[in-house]
Amino acid sequence: MANPTMTLIASNTVGSGGASSIDFTSIPSTYTDLIIKVSARTTRSLFYDNLTMTFNNISSGYQTLRLTDNQSSGTSSDNLTGLSYFYVGEIDGGNATSNTFSNIEIYVPNYTSNNLKSVSDDNVMENNSSQVYIGLHAHLWNYSGNPAINRITFASDSGSSFVQYSTFTLYGISNS
Amino acid sequence: MADTPQAIEVNCETGIVTTRDLTADEIAAQAVAAQAAADQKAAAEAEAAKVEADKAAAQAKLAALGLTADEIAALSK
Numbered sequence: 001m002a003n004p005t006m007t008l009i010a011s012n013t014v015g016s017g018g019a020s021s022i023d024f025t026s027i028p029s030t031y032t033d034l035i036i037k038v039s040a041r042t043t044r045s046l047f048y049d050n051l052t053m054t055f056n057n058i059s060s061g062y063q064t065l066r067l068t069d070n071q072s073s074g075t076s077s078d079n080l081t082g083l084s085y086f087y088v089g090e091i092d093g094g095n096a097t098s099n100t101f102s103n104i105e106i107y108v109p110n111y112t113s114n115n116l117k118s119v120s121d122d123n124v125m126e127n128n129s130s131q132v133y134i135g136l137h138a139h140l141w142n143y144s145g146n147p148a149i150n151r152i153t154f155a156s157d158s159g160s161s162f163v164q165y166s167t168f169t170l171y172g173i174s175n176s
Numbered sequence: 177m178a179d180t181p182q183a184i185e186v187n188c189e190t191g192i193v194t195t196r197d198l199t200a201d202e203i204a205a206q207a208v209a210a211q212a213a214a215d216q217k218a219a220a221e222a223e224a225a226k227v228e229a230d231k232a233a234a235q236a237k238l239a240a241l242g243l244t245a246d247e248i249a250a251l252s253k
Binding site: 009010011012014015017018019020021022023024025026027028073157158159160161170 | 181182183184185186187188189190191193195198202205206207208209210212214224
């Protein structure tokens with residue numbers, strides 16, 4: 001009988017110097033699925049920023065379908081194709097309420113397979129204002145050869161840095 | 177924050193965390209990304225402003241036709 005387990009692989013909390021990217025390398029292939037939990041904020045001079053994610057240091061083949069609600073302007077959806085990275089959610093920017101961070105959970109099933117990679121995430125900003133993004137995203141990575149994922153990199157699409165205490169935690173899920 | 181943007185690498189096999197300065201190419205790419213994000217923001221704000229202006233114009237025309245404020249509001253519910 002299957003006995004799923006969730007195991008911490010690695011975690012990083014950004015230090016006082018900030019960081020432009022967080023790069024998990026040499027991800028072991030011994031799990032069935034991956035989960036990444038993110039608590040993040042950037043220095044962008046807006047109340048929000050966009051968190052991006054790439055696999056294996058490859059910058060093509062990404063698609064993101066977004067369902068997003070901003071409490072001040074309503075719900076929207078879009079389907080972004082031909083991307084150089086996934087959009088995995090809106091996160092707090094430098095103009096959001098001080099010391100607030102966004103929460104995102106990303107699920108990557110069957111990451112070692114040689115099939116197209118499907119990914120999902122849910123995300124919510126924290127901001128003491130009506131300007132708060134929440135979202136559900138579905139993603140597809142369609143890249144030649146559909147390689148197993150051994151590296152995951154996070155950055156912001158504005159090029160802004162993650163601030164101190166932003167945390168990225170990678171877990172492996174085993175189904176037996 | 178550090179003067180030079182930094183990248184953090186976490187090696188999941190060894191547990192070693194490496195922090196390094198971005199290369200000149202990476203900094204240049206970051207500047208391009210920042211400009212693209214600024215352009216996107218400007219476009220989004222222009223679109224939002226146009227929607228608001230169109231909405232106000234439509235409401236004014238409906239009011240001129242004799243609709244009450246409640247009736248106009250009901251159209252968007």
